[in-house]
Amino acid sequence: MQVFNTYFKILKKRLVAILIYASIFLFLTIAMTENQNVNNKKFETQKVNIMVINENGKDALMDGFMKYMGSYVNFVEPKEGEEARKDMLFYGKVQYILTIPSKFSNEFLNHGTVQLTKQTVPNSTQAMSVDNAINNYFNMGKVYLKNVKNINVEQLNSYIAENFKKQTSVQLDVKVQDDVAYNNEFNEFYFNVLAYIMIAAFITSVSMIMFSFNGIDIRRRHTAAPLTSRKMNIFLLLANLVFVLAYIIMFIVVGFMLNKCRMINLSTLFMWLNALVFGLTALSISYLVGITVENRKTIGALSTAISLSFAFLSGIFVPQQYLGAAVLRVASFLPSYWYVKANRTLVYITSLQNKELAEVFGYMGIQLGFAAAIICIALVISKRKRQQAF
Amino acid sequence: MIQLYIARLKCLFRNKESLFWCYMFPILLATCFFFAFNNLWKVEDFTTIKIAYVNEGTQEDKLNQILTSQKMNNMNMFDVNQCDISKAKKLLEDGNIEAYVVGSEDPVLYIKENGLNQTIMKSFLDSYRQRADAIADIIKVNPNAIKEGLMNDSMQQNEFVKEASQGKKPQSLLTYFYALLAFTCIYAANWGLDEVINIQANLSNRGARVSVSPINKMKLFLCNLLAAFTAHLGSISLLFAYMYFAIKVDFGNNLLYLFMICLLGSLAGLALGGTVGVWVKKKVEVKEAILTIAVMGGGFLSGMMVPDIKYTIAEKFPLLAYINPVNLVADAMYSLYYYDTYDRFYLDAFVLGIITVVLGVASYIGIRRKNYASI
Numbered sequence: 001m002q003v004f005n006t007y008f009k010i011l012k013k014r015l016v017a018i019l020i021y022a023s024i025f026l027f028l029t030i031a032m033t034e035n036q037n038v039n040n041k042k043f044e045t046q047k048v049n050i051m052v053i054n055e056n057g058k059d060a061l062m063d064g065f066m067k068y069m070g071s072y073v074n075f076v077e078p079k080e081g082e083e084a085r086k087d088m089l090f091y092g093k094v095q096y097i098l099t100i101p102s103k104f105s106n107e108f109l110n111h112g113t114v115q116l117t118k119q120t121v122p123n124s125t126q127a128m129s130v131d132n133a134i135n136n137y138f139n140m141g142k143v144y145l146k147n148v149k150n151i152n153v154e155q156l157n158s159y160i161a162e163n164f165k166k167q168t169s170v171q172l173d174v175k176v177q178d179d180v181a182y183n184n185e186f187n188e189f190y191f192n193v194l195a196y197i198m199i200a201a202f203i204t205s206v207s208m209i210m211f212s213f214n215g216i217d218i219r220r221r222h223t224a225a226p227l228t229s230r231k232m233n234i235f236l237l238l239a240n241l242v243f244v245l246a247y248i249i250m251f252i253v254v255g256f257m258l259n260k261c262r263m264i265n266l267s268t269l270f271m272w273l274n275a276l277v278f279g280l281t282a283l284s285i286s287y288l289v290g291i292t293v294e295n296r297k298t299i300g301a302l303s304t305a306i307s308l309s310f311a312f313l314s315g316i317f318v319p320q321q322y323l324g325a326a327v328l329r330v331a332s333f334l335p336s337y338w339y340v341k342a343n344r345t346l347v348y349i350t351s352l353q354n355k356e357l358a359e360v361f362g363y364m365g366i367q368l369g370f371a372a373a374i375i376c377i378a379l380v381i382s383k384r385k386r387q388q389a390f
Numbered sequence: 391m392i393q394l395y396i397a398r399l400k401c402l403f404r405n406k407e408s409l410f411w412c413y414m415f416p417i418l419l420a421t422c423f424f425f426a427f428n429n430l431w432k433v434e435d436f437t438t439i440k441i442a443y444v445n446e447g448t449q450e451d452k453l454n455q456i457l458t459s460q461k462m463n464n465m466n467m468f469d470v471n472q473c474d475i476s477k478a479k480k481l482l483e484d485g486n487i488e489a490y491v492v493g494s495e496d497p498v499l500y501i502k503e504n505g506l507n508q509t510i511m512k513s514f515l516d517s518y519r520q521r522a523d524a525i526a527d528i529i530k531v532n533p534n535a536i537k538e539g540l541m542n543d544s545m546q547q548n549e550f551v552k553e554a555s556q557g558k559k560p561q562s563l564l565t566y567f568y569a570l571l572a573f574t575c576i577y578a579a580n581w582g583l584d585e586v587i588n589i590q591a592n593l594s595n596r597g598a599r600v601s602v603s604p605i606n607k608m609k610l611f612l613c614n615l616l617a618a619f620t621a622h623l624g625s626i627s628l629l630f631a632y633m634y635f636a637i638k639v640d641f642g643n644n645l646l647y648l649f650m651i652c653l654l655g656s657l658a659g660l661a662l663g664g665t666v667g668v669w670v671k672k673k674v675e676v677k678e679a680i681l682t683i684a685v686m687g688g689g690f691l692s693g694m695m696v697p698d699i700k701y702t703i704a705e706k707f708p709l710l711a712y713i714n715p716v717n718l719v720a721d722a723m724y725s726l727y728y729y730d731t732y733d734r735f736y737l738d739a740f741v742l743g744i745i746t747v748v749l750g751v752a753s754y755i756g757i758r759r760k761n762y763a764s765i
Contacts, residue, residue, distance in 0.1 A: 016480060019418055031696075033476055043503050043504060043508075043512070045512065045513070046504060046506045046507045046508070046509045047509075048506075072509070072513060082733065083729065086560070086728065086729070087701065087704075089560045090560040090561070090562055090699075090724075090728060091448070091565075091697060091701040092560075092562055093701065098551070099554070103556065111426060113552055115549070115551060116552070116554045117551065117552055117553070117554040118551045118552070118553055118554065119554050121559065121561075122434060122435040122553065123435045123436055124435060124464065125434060125435070125436040125506050125507065125510070126434065126506065128436045128462055128463070128466065128510065129506055129510045129513070131462070131549075131551055132462070132510060132513055132514065134519040134550055134551050135547060135548070135549060135550050135551070136513070136516075136520075137544070137549055138548070138550040139550075140517070140520065140521065140524055142543070142548065143521075143524055143525075143528070143540070143543050143544050144524065144527075144528065144542055145534040145544060147417075147528045147532055147540050148528055148531055148532055148535075149532065158561065159524070159527055160520075161684065163520040163524055163527070164398055164516075164520060164526075166516070166519050166520055166523055167516055168497060168498070168499050168512055168515040168516050168519060169498050169499070170498070170499045170500075170501060170508075171498060171500045171501070172501055172502075172503075172504070180755070190529070196730055201569045211696075223435060240400075258720075264636055278443055285625045295407075297407045298407075301407065301410045301411065301415070304415070305414075305415070305418055306420055308418070309418065309421075309422055309679050310420065310754060311422075312422035312423070312425060312426040313422070314757045317426060318426040318427065318430065321510050322430055322433060323425070323428070323429065324425070324429055327425045327426075327428065332394070360468045
């Protein structure tokens, strides 16, 4: 029992670091999911943010044009100064800056060839979608101007507005209910980031404790103590498991509270299980680090290095679908890759009959395999160290 | 003098921990950024939208022709797979296409989720139908229009927008790399702190020993600072070379200015560390924590974790943007890449210069003429 108590006594000293990681995690989750809304089952046009600099001034043609564009874009208040506008474009606050040159309306109505100018991220889909809308409007206007004699701007506007009422009907084929989809996707994001935090926090805490227990002087004293080595290891293991379990359960509860559409379904339950499985893997990594390092300060460095590289490579910070094939191949040698993959698959699990469930068990099995392999390495090292102690 | 400098340099290079944080950690992070973002650079680029088209048995199918032939920037807009409805459904379900269209006269669009490509698809179909309506409207008021070439007019698609003069591509992902390089520059603060601790008799045993040695303290301090500056410059050069040659980050065209702002950033970092070392009368750990928070936090506010933050801070709290040395360095790099003029660069460099001088003077005042009768 002394071992068990000592474990938590040392853990208490690392509490600040653990709390810092926990708060980073919560901050990240809240910041990233705040703007997520439950999707509607209806079709919605995805509007592009656009800034219009109108040097032409307001007139009837512009009114009609802006009204038409309103169904495809969000207008952003124009900013003074070229730098401020360029900044907005760089940081994606607007995707399109449209400049309407002076006398544009005049030229257009008199069949001139004047063009609007745009600043965009070249070749982007957003720019393409706005280009499309602009060209549609003016091409249509041109057809009317050319073929209807003596048409005035008001008539032109009313024709186009009337045509615009004819909308294509869209059928949105939804498989999963909206709140279920939200719940599952929130869980996916939350538990993926949790993997990063688990590795970082476990290495800073568990490794540090293991390091303390494995110091050469402490080990020598232990050997002389009446407590058998077996008993000590069992207590250490028990303490580790209690800590990891408490940590994960705490974050499962927090995650459940933060989820706007919280629900306990099959997908949620399996993600919890997956988190527990990964917790064991992270624990084994921390254990290995703890008994191999020779310097307290190395642990801090390793905690940052391992957690960040795992997070970036296995799709925790950037979804796996955006990672290159080569990166994914390398990442498949990391347990976190399989953890993230399992979570992705779990988003779509609705019943026990889903054949993807077998895949998920496979991914969990691979994680446990990693854990077992790491523990074996750790045991070998630990044994060699024991022999060195005398 | 030179011996002192070399000795200190050796000493610095034997400190494995600070070598890791200064040399290895930024390179590790840059590598992570590189691998993680490798495909994201192109994710916004338009690619041909894959769709399926279900014909309703009409002989001549205009819509299909228009869909197949539609081009944008010399690229096909749609990759059309003509098939029956059950196959189209399956394709959509498996994610092989983004939408399918049924019918020619009164087309209906079937999609699985809302998105930009779906919006483009819908707006295209809308304009197709609206054009048909327009033709009907025109014929009503001008029955001769067909003869006058109405059909041709309606098929003709002119471009009404042109790209303004093309500068550098807006790429918010670059913010990560600039902030990382800037962070590494200001990270010199930890080296500055070390130097102060090593020279001050009340902070370390070595400082006490140095105080009774015959060498002039300021001279030694300058030697040590110079050694720290050299060692730190090594880390910046290494990171820059790695970013520029290995992972090919675009830094714009003026590398001389870029190097200058890095030097200035490193000096600012040393001065910051010195000031905290001298003026914060707390344990070494507390000083280290303060610097870590200042430098890491500075990195965070300059967009090292989330690029948006840099913009938000500059918008909402401009003062914070101008007193954060990491942001000043990162912003100078950004302006070198993105702007045609150097105004913003000069402003950033000027403010950073002032901060460096102020902090430098502050640490000098703290260090000079400290004597202890007994310690």
